[in-house]
Amino acid sequence: MKKISTGNKAVAEAVKQIVPAVVAAYPITPQTEIVEQIAEFVSSGELKSRYIAVESEHSAMAACIGASITGVRTFTATSSHGLLYMHEMTNWAAGARLPIVMANVNRSLGPGWNIWAEHTDALQERDTGWLQVYVSTVQEAYDATIMAFRIAEHNDVLLPVMVNLDGFLLSHIMQPLDTVDVGDFVPPIQLPHAIDVKNPTGYGGLTGPDQQFKFRWDIERSIRDSVKVIEATEKEFAKRFGRKYGFTEDYQCADADVIIVAMGTLGKEAEVAVDLLRKEGIKAGSMRLRWLRPFPKLDLKGKQVVVIDRDYSFGRGGILATEIMAQTKEDVFSVIAGLGGQEVTYEDVAGFVRKRRMGEEFWFGVNNNV
Amino acid sequence: MDTIPEIPKEEYILKCTSACAGCSDSLALRYVLKAAGPDTVLVVPACCTSVIQGIYPNTAFNVPVYNIAFASAAACASGMSNAFRAAGKKTNVIAYAGDGGTLDIGIQAMSGAFERGTDFLYICYDNEAYGNTGMQRSGGTPLGARTTTTPTGKTDNKKDIDAIIAAHDPPYQATACAAYPQDLFKKVTKALTFRGPTFIHILAPCPPGWRYSTEKSVEMGKLAVKSGMWVLYEREYGKLTIGAQSKAAIKKPIPLEDYLAPQGRFKGIDPKTVDILKQRIAKNLAKLAAEEAAS
Amino acid sequence: MFEIRIHSRGGQGGVTAARLLALAAIHDGKYATAAPFYGAERRGAPIVSFVRIDDRPIRIYSQIKKPDMVIVLDASVMDVVDVLQGLKTGGRVLVNSAHPREFKGFTSGHVDLTGIALKENLVVAGSPILNTPVIGALAKQGIVSVDSAKKAIREMFSDERNVKAAETAYEEMSA
Numbered sequence: 004m005k006k007i008s009t010g011n012k013a014v015a016e017a018v019k020q021i022v023p024a025v026v027a028a029y030p031i032t033p034q035t036e037i038v039e040q041i042a043e044f045v046s047s048g049e050l051k052s053r054y055i056a057v058e059s060e061h062s063a064m065a066a067c068i069g070a071s072i073t074g075v076r077t078f079t080a081t082s083s084h085g086l087l088y089m090h091e092m093t094n095w096a097a098g099a100r101l102p103i104v105m106a107n108v109n110r111s112l113g114p115g116w117n118i119w120a121e122h123t124d125a126l127q128e129r130d131t132g133w134l135q136v137y138v139s140t141v142q143e144a145y146d147a148t149i150m151a152f153r154i155a156e157h158n159d160v161l162l163p164v165m166v167n168l169d170g171f172l173l174s175h176i177m178q179p180l181d182t183v184d185v186g187d188f189v190p191p192i193q194l195p196h197a198i199d200v201k202n203p204t205g206y207g208g209l210t211g212p213d214q215q216f217k218f219r220w221d222i223e224r225s226i227r228d229s230v231k232v233i234e235a236t237e238k239e240f241a242k243r244f245g246r247k248y249g250f251t252e253d254y255q256c257a258d259a260d261v262i263i264v265a266m267g268t269l270g271k272e273a274e275v276a277v278d279l280l281r282k283e284g285i286k287a288g289s290m291r292l293r294w295l296r297p298f299p300k301l302d303l304k305g306k307q308v309v310v311i312d313r314d315y316s317f318g319r320g321g322i323l324a325t326e327i328m329a330q331t332k333e334d335v336f337s338v339i340a341g342l343g344g345q346e347v348t349y350e351d352v353a354g355f356v357r358k359r360r361m362g363e364e365f366w367f368g369v370n371n372n373v
Numbered sequence: 374m375d376t377i378p379e380i381p382k383e384e385y386i387l388k389c390t391s392a393c394a395g396c397s398d399s400l401a402l403r404y405v406l407k408a409a410g411p412d413t414v415l416v417v418p419a420c421c422t423s424v425i426q427g428i429y430p431n432t433a434f435n436v437p438v439y440n441i442a443f444a445s446a447a448a449c450a451s452g453m454s455n456a457f458r459a460a461g462k463k464t465n466v467i468a469y470a471g472d473g474g475t476l477d478i479g480i481q482a483m484s485g486a487f488e489r490g491t492d493f494l495y496i497c498y499d500n501e502a503y504g505n506t507g508m509q510r511s512g513g514t515p516l517g518a519r520t521t522t523t524p525t526g527k528t529d530n531k532k533d534i535d536a537i538i539a540a541h542d543p544p545y546q547a548t549a550c551a552a553y554p555q556d557l558f559k560k561v562t563k564a565l566t567f568r569g570p571t572f573i574h575i576l577a578p579c580p581p582g583w584r585y586s587t588e589k590s591v592e593m594g595k596l597a598v599k600s601g602m603w604v605l606y607e608r609e610y611g612k613l614t615i616g617a618q619s620k621a622a623i624k625k626p627i628p629l630e631d632y633l634a635p636q637g638r639f640k641g642i643d644p645k646t647v648d649i650l651k652q653r654i655a656k657n658l659a660k661l662a663a664e665e666a667a668s
Numbered sequence: 669m670f671e672i673r674i675h676s677r678g679g680q681g682g683v684t685a686a687r688l689l690a691l692a693a694i695h696d697g698k699y700a701t702a703a704p705f706y707g708a709e710r711r712g713a714p715i716v717s718f719v720r721i722d723d724r725p726i727r728i729y730s731q732i733k734k735p736d737m738v739i740v741l742d743a744s745v746m747d748v749v750d751v752l753q754g755l756k757t758g759g760r761v762l763v764n765s766a767h768p769r770e771f772k773g774f775t776s777g778h779v780d781l782t783g784i785a786l787k788e789n790l791v792v793a794g795s796p797i798l799n800t801p802v803i804g805a806l807a808k809q810g811i812v813s814v815d816s817a818k819k820a821i822r823e824m825f826s827d828e829r830n831v832k833a834a835e836t837a838y839e840e841m842s843a
Binding site for chain 1: 411414423424430432436437440441442445452454457459482484
């Protein structure tokens with residue numbers, strides 16, 4: 004049955020079908036609806052999980068780690084300051100090779116108190132060893148959450164996965180949602196290094212330089228291996244449920260002269276800008292980046308590239324633009340837009356393309372730099 | 374209460390730890406694990422015990438040990454306990470943390486876990502400073518004690534973590550001392566019979582930190598109890614029972630100076646500070662005696 | 669694409685009205701999105717919600733700047749907000765009011781949603797429920813079908829008085 008759902012409720016709906024043994028979470032705007040919905044599912048008995056209402060996000064991730072190492076499935080959700088507060092533990096989760104799944108509702112960072120969409124929160128987690136996917140519709144939030152468990156728990160991956168959805172723009176919008184019968188799409192979790200009291204082992208104790216170096220490389224090796232797992236999972240998902248996903252969502256890219264690269268809802272809105280530009284005779288395309296980690300090989304050869312960053316690395320540049328410039332020799336026009344929930348319309352996006360100045364950086368709405 | 378317990382011969386701390394000579398944390402943990410038995414997981418934050426296990430790929434502990442970041446022992450144990458119980462397992466989950474990881478950086482997660490009624494045992498072994506990093510002051514350092522960050526002696530009092538725990542009203546809490554292993558064994562055994570959060574606070578004299586010679590750890594623990602500086606008791610569903618050793622100290626404590634003098638950390642302590650310590654001991658003993666009489 | 673902006677005050681059900689309308693449009697076989705614009709959540713403050721209805725999937729997330737229709741659930745909002753801002757020439761205005769309201773250059777309509785809610789005793793925490801009757805009024809205007817409007821209301825509310833209020837609004841609303 005076709006339903007209508009917010010992005011947040013779609014995530015909760017996916018979690019309900021996957022049935023993690025333990026959910027440990029702390030509320031933060033605009034993620035609250037996810038944890039409220041899960042708490043409701045648990046209290047009504049619809050979801051047979053243990054819900055731990057922890058006293059902080061740091062403890063949320065620590066509790067997920069403690070639960071996960073026993074070999075069970077775990078989930079949490081957060082946003083913005085909550086994500087930053089758990090930063091120590093997100094590193095621990097990845098280093099401990101625990102397939103925890105987390106929804107992060109992307110939100111700006113203080114000060115000041117700003118609750119609206121921005122990607123800098125998740126991008127500050129870029130180097131932790133988590134896989135990161137950014138979604139753009141309510142349906143995709145649901146589908147990606149289901150797939151996240153299968154990818155994270157795959158024996159060739161065993162790393163945590165973060166599903167990112169834009170605060171309010173996606174977390175609170177209501178769109179059609181088609182739920183599926185997950186069936187055996189996500190097989191039972193089998194953690195090879197789960198705690199076994201009959202075979203006592205130490206976890207994460209003192210580790211010398213050579214061993215630590217090897218463990219770091221193991222994370223990198225697995226995140227490289229995750230490419231194939233992601234591809235296979237998305238292929239199987241399409242086969243079973245009819246919805247196709249990839250590392251990017253490409254729209255009118257094949258014959259395009261200029262390609263817009265963005266993440267999240269802006270990446271979807273860019274498609275409307277492409278339609279507008281094509282009517283004007285500008286051969287534009289949109290490449291919405293879905294997976295930031297592992298970072299895919301983007302086919303941008305011979306194209307002009309307009310990158311829209313809803314984030315920034317002070318003293319360096321738009322984080323997505325920087326990543327793309329490191330990978331391709333093509334000209335990039337770096338647009339910084341939408342920070343703190345700044346309103347950016349498809350007409351604005353079309354304007355970025357029309358007025359592109361290759362090799363430059365442009366802060367949308369800042370007087371001296373327009 | 375005063376029977377001598379049958380202490381199992383099984384060892385869960387093997388003979389290859391990397392503890393300092395005379396370490397009473399190791400001594401305490403040996404009896405904690407004898408009481409807990411093999412169906413036990415230790416959750417250990419950054420502390421001396423993270424070092425004592427040995428270096429990967431070796432471990433001196435014969436129960437699973439999950440090492441976790443400094444502030445997180447109780448939160449991690451909370452997730453672990455819930456996961457085990459969800460799977461129908463009765464495995465003991467013991468958070469085993471130092472005074473820094475309990476009284477200071479870990480207090481929020483611990484308070485949360487106690488408030489939520491987590492089914493686990495939290496043990497704080499207290500050597501009254503950050504031992505693992507070279508003896509900096511903690512919330513557990515007593516007034517007047519020198520540490521590397523209180524070079525002329527601490528000017529603040531020791532934080533009363535037991536009162537903070539009592540405010541959470543757990544079914545069982547106790548104090549213990551590494552110098553009284555039978556008492557410790559009995560208390561751990563008892564704590565693990567309760568459902569819900571339980572707490573044991575162990576005084577763990579530390580030769581390098583307290584600056585006394587390595588063979589005197591047991592003696593130091595006994596002097597702490599006999600002087601009333603450390604009080605052995607247990608509180609079961611709110612009912613306080615003071616241990617026999619501490620009852621003797623309430624009746625007739627040894628001079629506090631007997632406890633302070635052998636320790637380098639109290640060298641040159643101001644007599645006024647000693648007076649304050651004595652007054653605080655007397656006040657604490659009177660408070661506990663009154664509580665026991667009332668309950 | 670048909671774009672609707674709903675003006676109300678926090679707590680009056682403007683967000684739920686947007687959701688009901690989108691759900692009814694989906695039952696009509698169309699694509700729809702409903703998006704509240706969130707500020708700090710303050711009861712009584714003027715708020716706006718957006719509904720987009722189209723025959724194709726909707727890829728726009730930004731606010732509606734040039735609506736085809738404006739709905740005003742609380743006429744007092746008009747004292748502090750220019751509800752006609754950006755409304756397309758000849759666009760529609762629907763105001764919750766017992767009396768006719770005229771807006772030059774636009775197609776004006778009114779219906780007494782508050783009166784209908786009070787008549788059906790649809791009052792929660794002292795506030796009349798406006799979000800279900802307004803769906804009836806919109807069905808009369810042809811934005812969604814009557815069947816889909818009722819289906820959407822029944823999915824979200826178990827109290828049949830909501831359907832009754834929508835039916836009354838349908839009858840009282842000028843086509």
